Amino acid sequence: MKRLLQLSILFLSTLFIFSCGGDDGHGPTNGNNNDEPTTGAVEVTTSSTGDDIDGDGYTVSAGGTSKSVSSSGSVILAGLSEGDVNTELSGMAGNCAVKNGSNSQTVTITAGDTTSTSFDVECQAVVNGRIAFQTTRGSNNADIYLMNPDGSDQQALTDDVETDYLPQISYSGTRVLFSSYRNQNFNLFIVNADGSNIRQVTSSSGDTFDSSWAPDDSSIVFGDNRSGNEEIYTIAPDGNDEQRLTNNSANDEDPSWSPDGSKIVYTSDADGDAEIHTMNPDGSNIQKLTDNGSYDVHPEWSPDGSKIAFTSSRDGNKEVYVMNADGTNPQRITNNSASDEYPSWSRDGTEIVFDSDRDGNDEIYKINADGSGNLVNLSNNSAEERFPNWSPVQ
CATH class of the missing domain: 2.120.10.30 (TolB, C-terminal domain)
Known part of the structure; x- marks a missing residue:
């Protein structure tokens, strides 16, 4: 009887350890646990100056996700995989351009965090219909x-x-x-x-x-x-x-x-x-x-x-x-x-x-x-x- 009791305790202990996922009693840290974040986000801010600013705003793209953003505003793109992601600003009118000459930036996404980046756009005067x-x-x-x-x-x-x-x-x-x-x-x-x-x-x-x-x-x-x-x-x-x-x-x-x-x-x-x-x-x-x-x-x-x-x-x-x-x-x-x-x-x-x-x-x-x-x-x-x-x- 004593030995049967010992075997039962051993079986229940093993079952408990297995259900906890390891000998240390902690859950997984490799992203398979739903409680741990696996993706991050980027907040993109635009600022437009000059003449004949594009009233339709622009489009921001990153990691296969796109959203509209006003000519001076911000938007968050979420659900992005960890690592370096290319963030691009498009949809600018022909009289507008990013000040530093590039409408593409690389940002590093961290799971559970929101990275920030910005685009400064300058617009020139346009001869509209004249x-x-x-x-x-x-x-x-x-x-x-x-x-x-x-x-x-x-x-x-x-x-x-x-x-x-x-x-x-x-x-x-x-x-x-x-x-x-x-x-x-x-x-x-x-x-x-x-x-x-x-x-x-x-x-x-x-x-x-x-x-x-x-x-x-x-x-x-x-x-x-x-x-x-x-x-x-x-x-x-x-x-x-x-x-x-x-x-x-x-x-x-x-x-x-x-x-x-x-x-x-x-x-x-x-x-x-x-x-x-x-x-x-x-x-x-x-x-x-x-x-x-x-x-x-x-x-x-x-x-x-x-x-x-x-x-x-x-x-x-x-x-x-x-x-x-x-x-x-x-x-x-x-x-x-x-x-x-x-x-x-x-x-x-x-x-x-x-x-x-x-x-x-x-x-x-x-x-x-x-x-x-x-x-x-x-x-x-x-x-x-x-x-x-x-x-x-x-």
């Missing part, structure tokens, strides 16, 4: 101005004693490219949307005129006569990586980059009169779109890339036309004895602005893209207003 143009209304030879699509709120963007003209607003809306005689020959300059930080892009021995932005703002195409006749080049906005695209005895000018980045439309008089052509961004695959004895110049792509507006003298004087992107179905949309030229599209493709001297001096006018409706004089000033460019940012 029209840039040249005017001689000031005391200078000519400056670049901005105005609303109805002609209101006309404000100077540049102010220099030398001529500034042919403005082109970047696709992000943060910068305006223009040609200027500031160094006693025409070169390209860039100015921020708020008029600050003017810097020179080209340093040509000739004159640099018409230009256009690539749709990602990474490159600029322009015409230049340094070789004795006008040729077309590309260059980075910081003045590096200049490339020559055309090389012949003709005048190649008026380049405009397609919205999808696949083509450049331009004017060439290679066959003896000015006609409109397209080429690839590296200068290859030249295609002729117009073919007549008239003057076809100043081509501009529609926002969806399906059409091209241009100036033509095929009816006896300069008028604005619109044709399909392959050159078919040209349609005249202005009809006046004056000179109508330099068309530029509204962001939604329904309207076109251009300059005309139909009232005795050059003014900026607006018309429906199919030529219908009432013509509107937007600049309405006794000075000369020319070369309109409608912002690609709505």
